[in-house]
Amino acid sequence: xxKTTQPISMDSYEGQEVNITCSHNNIATxxxxxxxxxxxxxxxxxxxxxYKTKVTNEVASxxxxxxxxxxxxxxxxxxxxxxxxxxCLVGDFYSGGGADGLTFGKGTHLxxxx
Amino acid sequence: xxxxxxxxxxxVTEKGKYVELRCDPISGHTALYWYRQSxxxxxxxxIYFQGTGAADDSGLPNDRFFAxxxxxxxxxxxxQRTERGDSAVYLxxxxxxxxxxxxxxxxxxxxxx
Numbered sequence: 001x002x003k004t005t006q007p008i009s010m011d012s013y014e015g016q017e018v019n020i021t022c023s024h025n026n027i028a029t030x031x032x033x034x035x036x037x038x039x040x041x042x043x044x045x046x047x048x049x050x051y052k053t054k055v056t057n058e059v060a061s062x063x064x065x066x067x068x069x070x071x072x073x074x075x076x077x078x079x080x081x082x083x084x085x086x087x088c089l090v091g092d093f094y095s096g097g098g099a100d101g102l103t104f105g106k107g108t109h110l111x112x113x114x
Numbered sequence: 115x116x117x118x119x120x121x122x123x124x125x126v127t128e129k130g131k132y133v134e135l136r137c138d139p140i141s142g143h144t145a146l147y148w149y150r151q152s153x154x155x156x157x158x159x160x161i162y163f164q165g166t167g168a169a170d171d172s173g174l175p176n177d178r179f180f181a182x183x184x185x186x187x188x189x190x191x192x193x194q195r196t197e198r199g200d201s202a203v204y205l206x207x208x209x210x211x212x213x214x215x216x217x218x219x220x221x222x223x224x225x226x227x
Contacts, residue, residue: 032213034215036216041220041221042218042220042221043118043205043207043218043219043220043221044157044205044207044216044218045218046215046216046217049215085156087156094212094213102147102149102159102162102173103159104149104156104157104158104159105156106154106155106156107156
């Protein structure tokens with residue numbers, strides 16, 4: 001079971017780009033990397049998922065180096081509403097068995113200031 | 115379309131009582147997940163279903179916890195002989211298939227007094 005390590009908290013300002021890095025040194029060949037966002041009193045919301053190199057969607061980018069031992073979630077031009085907890089999950093989501101990849105950890109509490 | 119719904123939104127019960135928490139997933143989603151979340155912690159996996167069967171229940175803390183999904187849609191999480199340590203937000207999520215993004219409900223806040 002791949003274990004992830006993220007910073008407990010980060011601060012930034014509106015309009016800045018924010019990068020949150022997750023370490024997963026024991027990532028396995030079949031493991032994918034998924035990021036979720038959670039606001040207070042709400043369930044987590046899917047942001048992005050990737051396996052290698054770079055993935056981009058309308059809200060974020062995910063950078064994964066060749067060794068896949070870490071990944072970086074990049075949020076462009078953040079706003080106050082991006083203040084939330086961000087979780088990195090790693091696991092073989094498609095294997096058909098096990099809860100691998102369903103461990104959220106404590107996440108990174110991102111605080112955006114004006 | 116409608117998202118994942120959970121009922122009740124809040125439940126207060128006395129220690130030792132039995133509770134049932136309900137989850138209505140997004141129509142057509144075959145995978146359904148239960149988590150619980152304590153204050154300041156990330157969601158903790160409990161169990162997930164593929165269709166009607168529990169594909170993995172390794173996260174259930176003990177035999178007081180049980181979940182069913184008899185028709186492959188609605189799921190019920192059942193907790194017997196509740197303890198104060200069971201107090202948490204219980205989250206349900208569904209996805210079109212295992213491995214795809216999960217859509218979470220708003221959760222049920224359970225308080226055991």
